[in-house]
Structures are given as C-alpha cells and as structure tokens.
Amino acid sequence: MPITVAMCRPLKVAVLGSSLGWQCAFAALSFGISLDGYEFVEYRYSAAKHFVDAYEIPGVRYFHQDAKRATVDWENVEIIYMTDLLWDQPLRDTIHEHIAKNARQGTIIVSNNPISSDFKKMGFEHLDRDLYVPVSWLEKQAFYVYQLA
Ligand SMILES: C[S@@+](CC[C@H](N)C(=O)[O-])C[C@H]1O[C@@H](n2cnc3c(N)ncnc32)[C@H](O)[C@@H]1O
Numbered sequence: 001m002p003i004t005v006a007m008c009r010p011l012k013v014a015v016l017g018s019s020l021g022w023q024c025a026f027a028a029l030s031f032g033i034s035l036d037g038y039e040f041v042e043y044r045y046s047a048a049k050h051f052v053d054a055y056e057i058p059g060v061r062y063f064h065q066d067a068k069r070a071t072v073d074w075e076n077v078e079i080i081y082m083t084d085l086l087w088d089q090p091l092r093d094t095i096h097e098h099i100a101k102n103a104r105q106g107t108i109i110v111s112n113n114p115i116s117s118d119f120k121k122m123g124f125e126h127l128d129r130d131l132y133v134p135v136s137w138l139e140k141q142a143f144y145v146y147q148l149a
Pocket residue numbers: 015016017018019020021022023024038039040041044065066067068083084085086091
C-alpha cells in the first residue's frame with residue numbers, strides 16, 4: 001500500500017552520501033519534500049532503491065554516483081546535505097569544488113563539518129543557523145549551515 005506523505009511543500013534537497021537511504025525516506029515522508037540521494041557504494045544504493053520502490057515512497061530518487069561528479073539537478077535543488085562526518089579532507093575538498101562550480105547562487109549547503117578556509121574562499125558563507133541535535137550515533141551532532149553567495 002502506498003505511504004501517504006504528511007505535508008506538501010515544493011522543496012528539493014540533494015543528499016550526497018545517502019547510504020541506505022533512511023534519512024531521505026524519513027524526510028520525504030515527514031515533510032513531503034523531494035530528495036535525490038547520491039551514494040557511491042553499490043549495495044547501499046541498491047538497498048535504498050529497493051526500499052523506496054517496494055513501499056512506493058513518493059518524492060525520493062536514488063542515484064548510484066560518486067558525489068565528486070554527481071549530476072545533481074542544480075537548477076532546482078535548494079538544499080544540499082553533505083553527509084561528510086567521516087569523509088577525509090581530499091574528498092571533502094573535491095566535493096566542495098564540484099558544488100561551488102555547479103550549484104546556483106543562494107543554494108543552502110548543510111555539512112557536519114565546520115567551515116574550512118578554502119570552503120570560504122570558494123564563496124560559501126557561514127549562516128547563523130547551525131543546529132546541534134542528539135542522534136543515534138552521537139549525543140550532539142553539529143549541522144553547519146552555509147549558503148553559496
Ligand atoms: C554517514 S553516511 C550517510 C548516512 C545516510 N544519509 C543515511 O541515511 O543512512 C555517509 C555515506 O557517504 C558515502 N560516500 C562516501 N564517499 C562518497 C562519494 N564519493 N560519493 C557518494 N557517496 C559517498 C558512504 O558510502 C556512506 O554511505
């Protein structure tokens with residue numbers, strides 16, 4: 001039986017590193033937003049896709065792609081969430097460059113890491129919107145919020 005979304009708002013989010021996809025599915029079902037998830041590891045991508053297909057969860061799409069080269073819907077995406085808590089610096093740097101080169105002005109970027117000087121030089125402004133949230137893997141997970149100027 002299809003699952004009905006709770007609310008409806010035309011907001012589009014890209015999640016870089018969508019893994020098994022539970023965050024995308026949760027956000028789509030709770031807030032009625034559209035999400036595109038990009039995951040590098042094939043079995044994670046397949047499991048996420050199987051779940052949204054099996055339960056007919058609307059608004060979520062998964063792509064088996066490397067976030068360094070992801071073909072994000074740059075024109076329509078308003079928020080990009082980088083699940084970068086454990087990404088190493090070279091990977092983060094390459095993904096920052098990819099976003100800075102392609103995302104449109106005003107795009108909101110959410111990261112689990114504080115801003116680096118390079119990130120700042122690329123035009124990412126740190127907004128006064130950071131969140132600290134208890135999650136299953138950490139008592140106080142930081143979500144830093146940036147905007148592409
Ligand atoms: C912290 S997990 C994300 C958790 C996820 N949002 C969820 O709902 O479960 C980070 C993910 O980033 C993925 N990842 C690492 N490097 C990547 C890359 N270059 N491109 C895409 N995904 C990558 C990992 O495979 C991992 O699944």
